[in-house]
Amino acid sequence: MKEKVAVLGAGSWGSILASVLDENGHDVWLWSNSQAQVDELNNQHTNERYIPNYKYSETLHATVDLKEAVDGAKAVLFVVPTKVIRLVAKQLVEVLSELKQKPLIIHASKGLELGSHKRISEVIAEEIPSDLRREIVVLSGPSHAEEVAKKDITLITSACENLEAAKEVQKLFMNNYLRIYTNTDVIGVETGAAFKNVVAIGAGALHGLGYGDDAKAALMTRGLAEISRLGVAFGADPLTFIGLSGVGDLIVTCTSVHSRNWRAGDQLGQGKKLDEVIEDMGMVIEGINTCKAAYELAQQKGIEMPITEAIYHVLYENKDIKEEINLLMRREGKAELG
Ligand SMILES: NC(=O)C1=CN([C@@H]2O[C@H](COP(=O)(O)OP(=O)(O)OC[C@H]3O[C@@H](n4cnc5c(N)ncnc54)[C@H](O)[C@@H]3O)[C@@H](O)[C@H]2O)C=CC1
Numbered sequence: 008m009k010e011k012v013a014v015l016g017a018g019s020w021g022s023i024l025a026s027v028l029d030e031n032g033h034d035v036w037l038w039s040n041s042q043a044q045v046d047e048l049n050n051q052h053t054n055e056r057y058i059p060n061y062k063y064s065e066t067l068h069a070t071v072d073l074k075e076a077v078d079g080a081k082a083v084l085f086v087v088p089t090k091v092i093r094l095v096a097k098q099l100v101e102v103l104s105e106l107k108q109k110p111l112i113i114h115a116s117k118g119l120e121l122g123s124h125k126r127i128s129e130v131i132a133e134e135i136p137s138d139l140r141r142e143i144v145v146l147s148g149p150s151h152a153e154e155v156a157k158k159d160i161t162l163i164t165s166a167c168e169n170l171e172a173a174k175e176v177q178k179l180f181m182n183n184y185l186r187i188y189t190n191t192d193v194i195g196v197e198t199g200a201a202f203k204n205v206v207a208i209g210a211g212a213l214h215g216l217g218y219g220d221d222a223k224a225a226l227m228t229r230g231l232a233e234i235s236r237l238g239v240a241f242g243a244d245p246l247t248f249i250g251l252s253g254v255g256d257l258i259v260t261c262t263s264v265h266s267r268n269w270r271a272g273d274q275l276g277q278g279k280k281l282d283e284v285i286e287d288m289g290m291v292i293e294g295i296n297t298c299k300a301a302y303e304l305a306q307q308k309g310i311e312m313p314i315t316e317a318i319y320h321v322l323y324e325n326k327d328i329k330e331e332i333n334l335l336m337r338r339e340g341k342a343e344l345g
């Protein structure tokens with residue numbers, strides 16, 4: 008059934024998810040805060056800064072008017088950077104109160120709120136009262152906009168404690184190149200999504216420094232141990248971390264040249280300064296903020312996260328990466344499990 012869907016955030020992932028929904032036959036309204044970007048999307052059907060050489064369908068609508076995007080929408084998808092989720096949710100509340108609508112809320116962002124350390128669905132639930140929305144569903148997994156744009160094969164997870172809502176989102180997005188699995192462990196899916204970006208910065212740094220495949224496999228494996236430890240402390244089901252939104256996303260983000268987190272780490276490993284890396288990327292590198300949140304949480308909860316700590320020292324205390332690696336290697340011997 009054709010449904011109106013509003014997509015909030017017209018960067019690489021938001022615009023490509025909007026394209027998928029359009030191709031699946033829905034009436035899609037992509038909201039951006041940039042008039043120039045909206046004009047480019049509506050007139051040239053391109054979004055060159057984010058997805059170069061890609062043609063969007065002429066049936067996809069872009070607008071800077073949030074009310075126009077949301078009016079009559081059965082679902083609203085957030086795909087803005089984590090740091091503006093609360094701000095955009097507040098803007099949405101104003102519009103929903105005026106329109107007297109109760110859409111399904113979906114989000115596809117990956118991170119934790121700085122300061123509060125809250126998960127994205129918690130921030131959204133805090134801002135949008137339940138009389139203005141239905142369930143909040145999380146869409147997450149190993150997926151790069153550049154590959155979905157090419158209709159390469161991608162498998163991701165739709166997570167909600169309410170399985171029916173997760174299934175609804177599964178149905179909205181599934182097609183012959185995008186396959187969706189449902190999961191009811193929202194905490195596991197959101198924490199896996201957030202923390203894998205931190206490990207990916209480390210994997211990029213190893214590459215930039217010229218380390219080999221053994222080092223990368225070690226980082227990913229011990230990184231997953233840290234992700235699971237912290238995620239379980241949040242209340243996640245440990246099994247979720249061996250699924251698409253856990254190890255699946257960790258693998259793709261630690262190995263893909265499309266990953267902004269991996270590329271940021273790679274450039275840091277090659278000696279570039281963090282400020283320059285951020286400036287040159289021009290797109291969100293979620294792992295930088297998430298590293299701070301994870302580091303603070305680990306300290307607060309007394310959880311051992313040596314890799315996250317090492318990455319924190321490099322990003323926030325200007326420590327030398329090679330020295331941090333040496334310190335990690337010289338830690339006392341440990342048991343692998345536990
Ligand atoms: N790029 C990808 O392949 C994937 C990205 N994600 C996640 O999706 C989220 C968004 O990432 P991308 O689309 O890649 O980021 P991006 O950096 O490509 O684009 C972000 C977009 O958000 C917009 N934006 C920023 N602040 C805004 C505000 N206050 N109001 C309205 N729009 C605002 C920007 O103008 C930009 O268009 C991130 O949390 C990321 O981790 C998840 C899976 C895949």
Ligand SMILES: O=C(CO)COP(=O)(O)O
Pocket residue numbers: 117148149150151204207256259260265266267268269291292293
């Ligand atoms: O989440 C992603 C892949 O699943 C995107 O990763 P990056 O933000 O590092 O590009």
